[in-house]
Amino acid sequence: MPDLASLRPGDPERVREYQLTGRLGEGGQGTVFLGMSPTGTRVAIKLLRADLAQDEDALERFVREVSTTQRVAPFCTAAVIDTGVEQHRPYIVSEYIDGPTLNAVVAAEGPREGSALHRLAIGTVTALVAIHQAGIVHRDFKPSNVLLASDGPRVIDFGIAKALDQTSTLTAAAIGTPSYMTPEQLAGENAGPPADMFAWGCTMVFAATGQPPFGTDSLPAIFNRIMNMEPDLRAIADPALRDLVGQCLSKDAGRRPTAGEALLRLLGHVGAPGARPDTPGGILAEGSAAAARPASPQAGPGDPQLRQAVPAQTSPHPLEGAARRGRRVQLAIGAGLAVTLVTAAGVALVLRGTAPDRVVSPQATGTRQTTPSPGSTPTPTPTVPVLPHATRTIKLPGSSITLHESDDDAIKLSSYDTEGSDNLYVRKPGTSDFIENGAYFQYAVNASGTQALATDRVYDDGYSVVSVVGRQPGSAKKIKVAKAPVYSFEPQWSPDGTRGLTTLYEVGEDPVEKGGYTFKRYGYAVIDIARKKARVVRLRTEDESVGGYFWRRDGQAIGTWVLTDDTHYIRFYDLQGAVLHTLPDVGVPLSREGEDISPSGTSLVTYCRGNVEEICVWSTDADAKARIRFQFETGGFIGWYDDQHLAGWRRNGGGYEAVVIDFQGQVKRVLAVVADAKEYEKQPMRFSRGS
Template identity: 75%
Template sequence: MPDLAPLRPGDPERVGEYRLAGRLGEGGQGTVFLGVSPTGARVAVKLLRADLAQDEKALERFVREVSTTRRVAPFCTAAVIDTGVDQHRPYTISEYIDGPTLDAVVATEGPREGSALHRLAIGTVTALVAIHQAGIVHRDFKPSNVLLAPDGPRVIDFGIAKALDRTSTLTKATIGTPSYMTPEHLSGEKVGSSADMFAWGCTMVFAATGRPPFGTDSLPAIFNRIINLEPDLRAITDPALRELVGQCLAKDAALRPSAEEALLRLLGHASGASSPTAPRGILAEGSAAAAQPAGSDVHSSHRQAGPGHPQRGPSHRQAVSQLHGGPLDHPSSLPSPYPAEGAARRGRGVRLSIGAGLAVTLATAAGIALASRGAKPDRVVSAQTTGTQQAATSQPGGPTSTPMISALPQATRTIKLPDGSITLYENDDDPLKLNSYSTDRGENLYVRTPGTGDFIKNDRYIHYTVNASGTQALATDRLYDGDHYSVVSVVDRRPGSAKKTKIRIAKTPVYPFEPEWSPDGTHGLTTLYEVGGGTNETEPYTFKKYGYAIIDIAGKKADIVRVKRNDESTGSYFWRRDGQAIGTWVLTDKTAHIRFYDLRGTVLQNLPDIGIPLSEGGESLSPSGTSLVTYCRGTPEEVCVRSTDADLEAQIRVPFDTRWFIGWYDDRHIAGWRRKGGGYEAVVIDFEGQVKRVLADAKEDEKKTMRFSRGR
């Protein structure tokens, strides 16, 4: 039993029909007593301060408001038994919970972690499901309103804050606990159930750290952090729980998940999708503690670096080069926008490696308006169609008779690419299709004509990537516009259309690279670099990771997300497969991991210590988003397939000595380049390392950038 203090002078001996046996606690709203009913049952009696209601009508409204809480199902809550007014003081009678508050336990025993934190999360969010299904908003969810009973956590005092909000003489801003208030509450906006999810996220951070996420000092400082700053969630080591808490702490209430969605995710439903009946079905089975999956202990995700991990924070290029025992050229290259400031400077470029070892040719005049110099007309180069590929695959050193399996589509046409030696072997049913590629370290871009095997040399763009339906492409323009803005064009690829929509991204010297489509095709994403230096012929350019831009295709606008965190990220930003987060690879002195941000730049999740990436973009993630592939520790001749959930131990080791990773062909096959005699071939392999399909071959390594798109 919590500490029971004796009654003080002036305390009533009875409230209604309940005899008061002692004090359980006192807060800003009033005092909680241990009460005893006429039958001897123990109850919690909360007697509110007399000054919290203005008049008799206010008291009546309070009683009506609080009486609605009796509808709340008794799942992880302290049931409300009665409410009324005694000597002009409103009161509530609740089920007595024999257990300390969460803040008291954290103060004496320290923060929660592992399975204890996970059980706390499930129990408390189950309580919010029950509260919200009754049409109630807690409005004052916090650690002192969570009791840790022997049978699991219980949430108390739901609905009282809302009742006081309508009847109290206090201002709205003071009803609630400052450290757990929401941005919309502080702005005077309407507060709904999403505010409880924000407070729940704050409470989970407190449980994991012993501190509220926005501090406990002065009110102005707390309110400023709530409105403007993002919390530090690193203490929550379970990636799934950390992601959920981060989403609950979104500044925009519309971006927070509901309690039902949160509960389903905590119970192992990865999508978090809910139906009108699903949460009620879950609650009908019993308490959340009983519904918790067995073996749900959360293990620490920090492991010691193994053989093959970078030891002093090298780039991906350096790390893979070390694995392979020699220099390695990355296939991705980023050419530059050309300046319009004088013909003498137009052709000047400086080659530079950006973080991930991407070869970049960038011109000068960052900060100077770039005029629209006359674009050269596109030069059409028809591909040479030579026939149908033989249904055979090959091993390094020459062809073999390894048959293709019928599950994968066989090539029905052979296409010789212009300006080089690469040959494609294609089928209309291939889930990956080449739609653009670059030569001469990115100086020349070739774009596929829709519905054909012809590739057009294009001088307007640097990168070009096609959506899944094949109807549109995102292309980064080589030139800043007249107002010094970099531009991404949305190109209509439908037959007979020449429509191009130009969307401004960022003002010089910030420039976008590597555009890609969101999984649902409604948005685009580009990685932003801040370009510096290059003010004279001898000064090299510098490139600093700036953040990313989310492009609203229908709205024809871009939102810039400045990632200020110094996270040593490398390569481009990429979409998580659900389209709700943005990922980037992070290499430190001991680990390599993927960090996910929400669409506003808040850190949501880390996939920690997962090995050196095969690719510095999103190609490592499977189409379903459930798996990823990296180099196995200690060897460049095996790749490891891993789960993207909390258990990141390698599930499958695949023998595959690849030099350039293309991506996942489907969820059971991956594609990449490997040596073949004096040249290279792009192959599709299964998880046993068996080659099932050849996508392309080349006589030599020509350092091309080949952008395979998923879809048409």
């Protein structure tokens, strides 16, 4: 375990739901604590300095920027779990890595060499591939941000420097570490992914020598060497690795290899850009030779040559393991970089690139027209999954609805109502049968189809109740949520199925319409499924929020649509009600219960800005323009069928039909048909990913 110190007087005991147990370190940006999640998992919590935050807008911008790190694939990095603000201080919760920093290991044990250096190079550059593929630049890559865990190196603190730099009122501290800064940074230019490759090269030199390549003395001397001097790389014994590091340390950012190209060269891919023709095996061959080199007859357990030749006792990094065993490594490379490595055990590690922005012509008849974003490289159109054909029809009781289903459908109808929430029918688990149920208003099935969240019609001691309903009759567990006149509606499951969410409304008598009611937004309730407890979060806000609250796809935030005279946006809150970030000006909502966000959480669908006859698909990173736009007239949006298809209702003669469409607006499947248009208008239907 890294050095752990006791909490000091004045240190917080908790950050939101995380209990702090000790200090892991402190730096210019803030303090890192060891913490415990509510489930008992150890986490690392970085609490930034209070004096870095000067206004609420800056805090929101910082949290919005740093929350993008949660989409980085967790292999070879410490996964970011949560971000937010606690008592005006931003915090970042990440996976706890039990291991020392590269800085500490080199100081204690000396420089790395041979297979140890090869493993370090492969693991850290793989982390940079994942970080860059998520559209993030580390900007502070250095030995102290590399942890040497038992299962290989892990890179930490990615994206924080950029978040500080882009949030002007938050940054009063220097961004970057002098010995690992790039010529372009010193020249006042923006630091992109090539800056990370320069810092990676510096880190490899440090690992091999114990010193960064441009020294550690005075700042003027360091900066002069970075700008004008060539580094001494003679300590890196392997010529292929030495060449790669040398190219990464080029003064010209355009001459540095990308992280993906560096990874290919580390794996010995002959066609990798910059690979030396006289070393077809590249660095991988040298590493494999080191692993296969026989030990001397006199070698014993403590012999250095044997320690270098025998694989570590802990599980190897999957890339390094595949290389050591000599298995074929399959790589498919495009502008978006897709790297698939298949080991003998059948484990596949996949890095997927992001397709470029594209605009689909409304007149398209099967050909997708792709327009790359400025500065991007054209990427092959991603494979669109083939939809299953309907294998059965189901006539729903009490209605004119006919379903057209397949067992392989990504979504299925789980409940419907024939009289606008007065006559609920729910699906019998694992069957095609729907049974009338008078106990509940609304009914939402989880992704596995094993449980449902239902809002009860009968209140308990003046409290609205949500039931967790199992597959077996009589298995429902009732949970008191909020006391009247506050009531729960629109139940939803968290993405991991461990929590529920309901939107709370304060209900009153309508002063105008006799016998009528008014509904005022109150907040939301987060339900702990295992503990059968609900936590009510009241939001006092002037926002003109509409519709229900919904989960962000990582399950760490709650979103809602906010409509103003000038714009529409989604605002995200943490689980305690603090504002985290917004997705600004992304069009008009198709739905207001969260179905706008794709299953993977990477895309958002709306009506396009200023044109409700056109549908736009946006990145959830709040890009400035829609990635895709197409025409489709819908009478009601159901949600995403999968990441490449949408589901919605459209007029069909005198009735409606639910259809699946692709990103050209072409109908690919019919899911359901309602013969009577008037019946459709009073029949709420809920499709779920569980059956």
